[in-house]
Amino acid sequence: MDANAPLLDLQDVRKTFRARGVRVTAVAGVSFMVRPGTITGLLGPDGAGKTTLMRLCAGLLLPDAGRVVALGFDSRENAGGIQQSVGYMPQRFGLYEDLTVQENLDLYADLHGVPKAARTARYGELLRLTGLGPFGRRLARDLSGGMKQKLGLACTLIRPPRLLLLDEPTVGVDPISRRELWLIVSALAARGDTGILISTAYLDEAERCGHVLLVHNGEILDQGPPAAFRVRMTGRSFFATAAALPGRAIQARIMSDAAFLDAVVQRDGVRVVMRPGAQLPALPGIAFAPVPPRFEDAFVERLRAASPMPPAPPAATPSGPATSEVMVEVRDLRRSFGPFEAVRGISLRVERGRIFGLLGANGAGKTTTFRMLCGLLPPSSGSLAVAGIDVRAAPATARSHMGYMSQRFSLYGDLSVTQNLAFFAAAYGLKGARRRARLRWASDTFELAPFWNTNADDLALGFKQRLALSCALIHEPKILFLDEPTSGVDPLARREFWGRINALAAGGVTIMVTTHFMEEAEYCDDLVLMSLGSILAAGTPAEIRARSRTPERPNPTMDDAFVALIEAHEAQVRRAT
Amino acid sequence: MNRQRLRGLIRKEALQILRDPSSIAIAFIMPFVLLLLFGYGVSLDARHVPIALVAAHPTAQTSGFFSGFQQSPYFRPRAYADIGAARQALMSGRVDAIIWLRSDFTRRALSGGSAPIGVIANGVNANNARIIEGYVQGVWASWLAAQARERGESLVVPVDVRSRVWFNPALRSHDYLVPGLIAVVMTLIGALLTALVVAREWERGTMEALIASPATIAEILVGKLVPYFFLGMGGMGLTVVMAVVVFAVPLVGSLWVLFLCAALFLLTALGMGLLISTIARNQFVAGMIALVTTYLPAFILSGFIFDIHSMPWPIRILTHIIAARYFVSTLQTLFLAGDVWPVIARNMAALAVIAVFFLVAVARISHKRLD
Numbered sequence: 001m002d003a004n005a006p007l008l009d010l011q012d013v014r015k016t017f018r019a020r021g022v023r024v025t026a027v028a029g030v031s032f033m034v035r036p037g038t039i040t041g042l043l044g045p046d047g048a049g050k051t052t053l054m055r056l057c058a059g060l061l062l063p064d065a066g067r068v069v070a071l072g073f074d075s076r077e078n079a080g081g082i083q084q085s086v087g088y089m090p091q092r093f094g095l096y097e098d099l100t101v102q103e104n105l106d107l108y109a110d111l112h113g114v115p116k117a118a119r120t121a122r123y124g125e126l127l128r129l130t131g132l133g134p135f136g137r138r139l140a141r142d143l144s145g146g147m148k149q150k151l152g153l154a155c156t157l158i159r160p161p162r163l164l165l166l167d168e169p170t171v172g173v174d175p176i177s178r179r180e181l182w183l184i185v186s187a188l189a190a191r192g193d194t195g196i197l198i199s200t201a202y203l204d205e206a207e208r209c210g211h212v213l214l215v216h217n218g219e220i221l222d223q224g225p226p227a228a229f230r231v232r233m234t235g236r237s238f239f240a241t242a243a244a245l246p247g248r249a250i251q252a253r254i255m256s257d258a259a260f261l262d263a264v265v266q267r268d269g270v271r272v273v274m275r276p277g278a279q280l281p282a283l284p285g286i287a288f289a290p291v292p293p294r295f296e297d298a299f300v301e302r303l304r305a306a307s308p309m310p311p312a313p314p315a316a317t318p319s320g321p322a323t324s325e326v327m328v329e330v331r332d333l334r335r336s337f338g339p340f341e342a343v344r345g346i347s348l349r350v351e352r353g354r355i356f357g358l359l360g361a362n363g364a365g366k367t368t369t370f371r372m373l374c375g376l377l378p379p380s381s382g383s384l385a386v387a388g389i390d391v392r393a394a395p396a397t398a399r400s401h402m403g404y405m406s407q408r409f410s411l412y413g414d415l416s417v418t419q420n421l422a423f424f425a426a427a428y429g430l431k432g433a434r435r436r437a438r439l440r441w442a443s444d445t446f447e448l449a450p451f452w453n454t455n456a457d458d459l460a461l462g463f464k465q466r467l468a469l470s471c472a473l474i475h476e477p478k479i480l481f482l483d484e485p486t487s488g489v490d491p492l493a494r495r496e497f498w499g500r501i502n503a504l505a506a507g508g509v510t511i512m513v514t515t516h517f518m519e520e521a522e523y524c525d526d527l528v529l530m531s532l533g534s535i536l537a538a539g540t541p542a543e544i545r546a547r548s549r550t551p552e553r554p555n556p557t558m559d560d561a562f563v564a565l566i567e568a569h570e571a572q573v574r575r576a577t
Numbered sequence: 578m579n580r581q582r583l584r585g586l587i588r589k590e591a592l593q594i595l596r597d598p599s600s601i602a603i604a605f606i607m608p609f610v611l612l613l614l615f616g617y618g619v620s621l622d623a624r625h626v627p628i629a630l631v632a633a634h635p636t637a638q639t640s641g642f643f644s645g646f647q648q649s650p651y652f653r654p655r656a657y658a659d660i661g662a663a664r665q666a667l668m669s670g671r672v673d674a675i676i677w678l679r680s681d682f683t684r685r686a687l688s689g690g691s692a693p694i695g696v697i698a699n700g701v702n703a704n705n706a707r708i709i710e711g712y713v714q715g716v717w718a719s720w721l722a723a724q725a726r727e728r729g730e731s732l733v734v735p736v737d738v739r740s741r742v743w744f745n746p747a748l749r750s751h752d753y754l755v756p757g758l759i760a761v762v763m764t765l766i767g768a769l770l771t772a773l774v775v776a777r778e779w780e781r782g783t784m785e786a787l788i789a790s791p792a793t794i795a796e797i798l799v800g801k802l803v804p805y806f807f808l809g810m811g812g813m814g815l816t817v818v819m820a821v822v823v824f825a826v827p828l829v830g831s832l833w834v835l836f837l838c839a840a841l842f843l844l845t846a847l848g849m850g851l852l853i854s855t856i857a858r859n860q861f862v863a864g865m866i867a868l869v870t871t872y873l874p875a876f877i878l879s880g881f882i883f884d885i886h887s888m889p890w891p892i893r894i895l896t897h898i899i900a901a902r903y904f905v906s907t908l909q910t911l912f913l914a915g916d917v918w919p920v921i922a923r924n925m926a927a928l929a930v931i932a933v934f935f936l937v938a939v940a941r942i943s944h945k946r947l948d
Contacts, residue, residue: 017948055947058789059789059945059946060785060788060789060945060946060947061946061947061948062946062948079945079946080793080945083788083789083790083791083945084791086789088786088789089786090782090785090786090789091782092781092782092785093782093786094778094781094782094783094784094785094786094787095783096589096593096783097781098592098593098596098597099589099592099593099596103589103592106585106588107585107586107588107589108790109585110581110582110584110585110586110588111582111585111586111787111790111791111792112790112791113579113581113582113791139596155786
């Protein structure tokens with residue numbers, strides 16, 4: 001076989017599934033190749049068909065039409081041959097949580113027929129590569145999310161495969177672990193004989209691939225090296241700043257101008273992308289500086305071309321003058337689970353109409369804090385008031401002022417849109433005219449009317465998110481809790497979602513949000529960065545970024561700041577113990 | 578089959594069993610609790626049945642007749658002065674039957690005429706009612722004989738029934754219910770063990786990784802069967818020990834035959850569990866299916882409580898596909914009668930056919946794909 005012959009070759013692959021009697025097209029005519037020594041990235045939002053494509057490549061699904069040839073095996077004729085030789089890491093990697101790191105490695109070494117004599121050297125290499133060396137005897141369940149993913153990767157690499165298929169290895173992993181995973185994958189590709197296909201929903205990871213496939217609705221929208229995507233966008237990206245205006249206000253003004261394709265709040269301004277051929281308009285008080293284009297710009301352009309421009313986010317009309325009413329007040333909050341202290345005495349204060357972000361690596365204590373704030377989990381000690389009500393003393397009363405939207409949306413999949421809304425309205429005790437008015441409000445504000453009788457499970461992800469948000473807001477809460485609200489939705493839906501959140505905040509609703517997307521942290525007015533149960537840094541996004549400024553990195557991104565602050569803190573904790 | 582892969586899979590499963598208490602709980606605690614509950618709860622023996630004794634005109638004869646009840650372990654008799662009070666006791670459930678000797682009983686019995694004995698039984702509990710009926714007959718017969726002996730005569734009875742009860746001379750219902758119970762309980766345990774653990778692998782996403790590995794379907798299945806076979810045999814051993822020690826059921830047959838049959842039966846149950854888990858990839862659904870398809874048929878259609886011969890023929894045919902039916906009969910035979918090979922060999926052959934059927938079906942249905 002020629003050294004540069006493709007390791008993986010897909011030709012016009014199609015796959016449909018039958019769900020509730022309806023045929024759903026998951027993959028619609030996809031062709032691409034993976035060559036040795038390259039990292040091919042499969043990028044696209046959730047539901048784009050990435051996982052189905054990965055499973056087709058691994059021979060776990062057979063195509064309805066077209067051909068999948070991996071390492072010379074046609075999946076239709078010899079799926080077993082593919083499984084004998086590729087390395088495949090499914091999204092929820094199959095680690096056995098009640099086995100130790102070493103036992104998991106042993107199992108996969110046995111399954112892949114690694115000879116006993118070769119193991120010591122191979123284990124040593126993999127443990128060094130993943131930094132798992134000191135944790136050989138720890139149970140997989142006790143590893144952090146990032147460490148689990150690294151162990152999964154080590155198990156997949158136990159017998160060096162020529163073709164490596166990685167299905168969203170970085171999903172739900174904090175920025176530090178994401179960087180480490182990418183270092184491992186890049187080192188592997190640099191050896192030259194291994195081809196890697198990796199899927200991800202993080203668009204910024206495109207830059208780390210040699211070749212990028214942009215997937216949307218089961219089709220490849222575009223493919224090529226990431227630089228080619230960027231080149232096309234040259235001269236169209238700017239950074240807009242205004243001395244007196246906060247980023248969100250600049251964004252609202254820019255989105256109302258048709259010359260702009262995209263506007264995202266970032267640092268102290270707004271990153272904007274122009275429509276092709278459009279001239280930079282003169283907006284009083286706003287200064288534009290050119291910035292290098294990035295991959296996401298190209299993606300947004302392709303998506304906007306595929307679907308019409310959404311309306312600008314609803315205009316923000318503050319209800320009454322800004323007050324400094326304190327909506328959330330937490331003092332020395334602690335929570336232990338047995339001997340483990342998940343939250344170690346945190347204090348914070350949120351004023352009305354602010355967007356307050358809670359950031360942190362996996363296991364930092366974000367979710368535990370959130371649950372205590374919502375009155376779902378009693379604190380071990382400390383005081384906790386939401387909307388002026390002591391949550392510990394009167395959790396039910398406090399909850400009537402809260403709306404909560406979780407990552408998984410918590411909708412009833414078998415109920416229709418209207419039934420879901422009616423249920424949540426009833427659960428919050430809405431009756432008669434008020435109830436009718438709120439249902440009408442949900443239908444109008446979130447444009448749900450066309451789907452009024454569709455079951456929640458059958459909605460597209462973006463609409464599911466809208467429905468979940470409208471259910472959380474049905475009782476007009478004073479404070480809205482959002483737990484990783486935008487995981488997995490495409491960049492356009494994410495922008496639309498934040499537009500709505502901004503409008504709510506401007507209308508006086510206080511927003512508490514956790515997120516893994518560092519660029520979303522920029523949307524917040526105030527942030528706290530949590531690590532190992534404590535607050536590491538608190539302040540505005542600009543203040544937090546400034547704390548990690550170094551001579552080598554005069555202008556750090558939120559991602560850089562996150563990594564630097566957490567690494568410094570963890571090193572300090574390790575020294576102390 | 579590749580030995581290294583198989584060894585790896587079995588070792589993994591064994592480690593999981595040791596670390597995750599749930600499969601150990603299913604294999605040992607569940608049969609322990611079920612056997613105790615049913616063993617003490619399910620009994621067909623009538624004991625200490627409350628009865629009312631009414632003698633309208635008490636005499637030496639009536640108390641002689643009643644003494645037969647007073648010494649019996651089956652009854653807890655209570656004397657009532659008149660039939661009205663006794664009726665009320667029956668209506669309010671304080672007694673299950675009334676033995677009523679009218680005022681002319683003594684006169685008619687002594688005069689050699691026929692003396693009527695009134696028996697009123699609460700037929701709601703048909704089983705107790707039948708026992709009371711039979712017992713009254715027995716008491717009556719022995720009382721007559723005693724009366725005759727007193728008079729120096731011998732009672733002439735044209736037919737003499739001399740019954741011998743073989744294999745369970747004491748007629749203890751425990752002795753045949755407990756072995757049957759072992760079969761019923763182990764059907765559930767065996768199916769649950771495999772159904773839940775395979776469904777758990779689907780839920781946690783480990784199955785996808787396993788399928789995408791070089792391991793073959795046969796290796797994955799055998800890798801599941803072997804560890805849970807040993808675990809299930811452990812549970813089986815526990816139930817046999819409990820039967821002998823706690824419930825004092827005699828074990829007449831030989832232990833090795835018992836374990837040979839148990840092994841064969843466990844394969845049918847484990848195979849059933851594997852089949853369930855290939856269909857339901859969710860622990861809750863798998864658990865419900867296991868309960869409905871194994872436990873209930875084993876309870877109702879195995880002949881454990883309800884006699885198969887008295888079922889209507891379509892249901893009788895249906896019982897032939899229930900593995901527990903053969904194991905119930907094997908266990909009852911082994912515990913009470915001994916190694917009766919004609920019975921055991923026939924049952925073992927049926928169990929083997931069912932086990933092979935399930936395992937082949939699982940191997941056929943499972944494939945290394947996700948759709």
